[in-house]
Amino acid sequence: MVGGVKGTVTPLASVFPVEEAQKAVQRVGDTITQRQKELDHLRQFISDNRALINLVQKLPDEISHEIMVPFGRAAFFPGRLIHTNELMVLLGDGYYAERTAKQTNEILQRRGKALEGQCDSLKAMIADLQAEVSFFNNTAAEAAEGLVEIREEYAEDHPASTIPQSGRSPEIKHPESSYASGVKENEAGEDAEYARMMARLDVLEKEEEATFERDEEEDVTRFVSSAHLVKANTLVKETDSGSAGKKSSTTEKHLPLQSEQEVSTVHPLTTDEKISTVSKQSQVIIGSVVEHSHGFPSDPNRETSSSVGTSKPSKPVSRFKMQRGNS
Amino acid sequence: MAALREAQHELETQANNLSKLQKDIAKNHQVRKQYTIQLGENELVLKELDLLNEDANVYKLIGPVLVKQDLAEANANVRKRIEYISAELKRLDGTLQDLEEKQNSKKETILKLQQKLQALQAGKSKA
Numbered sequence: 001m002v003g004g005v006k007g008t009v010t011p012l013a014s015v016f017p018v019e020e021a022q023k024a025v026q027r028v029g030d031t032i033t034q035r036q037k038e039l040d041h042l043r044q045f046i047s048d049n050r051a052l053i054n055l056v057q058k059l060p061d062e063i064s065h066e067i068m069v070p071f072g073r074a075a076f077f078p079g080r081l082i083h084t085n086e087l088m089v090l091l092g093d094g095y096y097a098e099r100t101a102k103q104t105n106e107i108l109q110r111r112g113k114a115l116e117g118q119c120d121s122l123k124a125m126i127a128d129l130q131a132e133v134s135f136f137n138n139t140a141a142e143a144a145e146g147l148v149e150i151r152e153e154y155a156e157d158h159p160a161s162t163i164p165q166s167g168r169s170p171e172i173k174h175p176e177s178s179y180a181s182g183v184k185e186n187e188a189g190e191d192a193e194y195a196r197m198m199a200r201l202d203v204l205e206k207e208e209e210a211t212f213e214r215d216e217e218e219d220v221t222r223f224v225s226s227a228h229l230v231k232a233n234t235l236v237k238e239t240d241s242g243s244a245g246k247k248s249s250t251t252e253k254h255l256p257l258q259s260e261q262e263v264s265t266v267h268p269l270t271t272d273e274k275i276s277t278v279s280k281q282s283q284v285i286i287g288s289v290v291e292h293s294h295g296f297p298s299d300p301n302r303e304t305s306s307s308v309g310t311s312k313p314s315k316p317v318s319r320f321k322m323q324r325g326n327s
Numbered sequence: 328m329a330a331l332r333e334a335q336h337e338l339e340t341q342a343n344n345l346s347k348l349q350k351d352i353a354k355n356h357q358v359r360k361q362y363t364i365q366l367g368e369n370e371l372v373l374k375e376l377d378l379l380n381e382d383a384n385v386y387k388l389i390g391p392v393l394v395k396q397d398l399a400e401a402n403a404n405v406r407k408r409i410e411y412i413s414a415e416l417k418r419l420d421g422t423l424q425d426l427e428e429k430q431n432s433k434k435e436t437i438l439k440l441q442q443k444l445q446a447l448q449a450g451k452s453k454a
Contacts, residue, residue, distance in 0.1 A: 088386070088393075091375045092368040093408070095401060096393060098384040107375055114371060 021140035025133055032129045039122045046115050053108045060085040060101040331447045338440045345433045352426050359419045366412045373405045 059065070062084060069079035087104045088096050099107065376398065379385070385401045386393040396404075 092372040093365070093405070094388040095372050095376070095396075095405070096386040096388060097375070097379055098386075106378075110375070111371070 016139050016143050018140055018143040021136055021143055025136040025140060028129055028133045028136060032126060035122060035126050039119065042115060042119045042122065046112060046119065049108055049112045049115060053105060056101050056104050056108065331451060334440060334444045334447055338437065338444060341433065341437050341440060345430065345437060348426060348430045348433060352423065352430065355419060355423050355426060359416065362412055362416050366409065369405055369409045369412065373409065376402050376405060
């Protein structure tokens with residue numbers, strides 16, 4: 001071969017002989033046809049199953065069916081099919097079960113599903129094999145062009161030049177080598193592309209994981225806040241019943257207060273973020289509560305009950321009473 | 328000259344052995360496939376049996392006759408059969424691995440023999 005300064009040049013065909021690649025294509029093609037046959041077989045089963053399901057569905061529509069009973073190989077005689085809702089179903093491996101048409105239908109449906117699953121897996125297998133065939137075909141084609149197509153291998157004692165060498169044809173003086181280097185370049189390009197693809201996949205995977213974790217976190221906070229809302233709502237209802245005839249505006253004012261009380265119990269569960277927002281909220285509410293308490297100094301009983309209890313009518317109610325008294 | 332003939336003879340016997348091994352492996356694959364199919368079938372049966380009511384009539388086809396069987400009995404039988412088939416599959420896997428190892432070592436010895444033969448022939452042609 002080429003006695004290049006930096007290395008040797010070997011034709012691709014010597015690494016992957018054309019006949020060998022073609023043989024491989026042939027072999028994989030054979031397996032594909034085999035699998036295709038199996039797939040056809042399965043499809044046959046599926047259509048048979050479908051026909052059987054239809055038949056089984058129709059059978060119990062009548063008490064009896066007029067049919068031609070096969071007698072021997074060539075003879076038929078008229079007969080009647082009775083007990084149309086009793087079927088002996090083969091479960092497989094010699095086991096039979098007595099079933100009604102409806103139950104049989106269920107069994108057949110399940111069987112159809114199993115068959116479809118097999119069909120799908122077989123399809124996936126065929127797709128795999130076809131990818132293999134195309135790969136082998138490519139290799140064979142490349143090897144067939146091997147009269148000119150050359151694969152370069154560089155001496156190991158120039159490790160520093162192993163990477164950049166692929167693109168540098170000037171180092172090789174042989175006329176064929178320009179083509180060879182082109183091929184090598186191509187290969188290197190594919191390698192780089194592959195690396196890029198893998199890197200991209202890694203990034204995507206990480207992103208996916210990250211979003212998944214975030215989702216989980218969000219779920220937790222959402223759960224907490226919704227629980228908190230529900231509690232506040234129920235409390236509002238209770239207070240509603242406790243003080244009938246209240247104005248809606250007071251109820252609305254009542255809600256934040258109750259939720260503030262609730263918040264203190266929810267605190268240990270919430271995440272940091274949640275706590276911060278909640279505490280802000282509670283501060284605001286406290287302000288409003290203080291404002292309210294200013295409005296009715298004449299109700300010490302209610303005051304104490306609001307500070308202790310949760311469901312009993314509290315400050316806003318008193319305020320309402322106060323408003324009522326005013327009006 | 329005698330050495331050459333001997334080497335050729337050896338190569339022939341080794342090649343025969345290899346082809347025998349390959350046949351065995353193919354046979355093993357065939358049996359394995361059959362067992363896998365049976366396992367799938369039995370699992371389907373077990374699923375269906377599990378779904379049956381307890382008072383359902385179950386029959387087993389033995390030769391030309393349907394023999395009525397207890398549902399529990401049938402269930403136990405199928406379970407046992409699945410166990411047996413799984414064990415058999417495992418065993419087949421073991422033998423298959425063994426055979427493949429043997430095949431590989433045989434291939435190596437044949438390769439060596441071929442090289443030896445070539446060397447001998449080269450030596451003869453020189454002489």
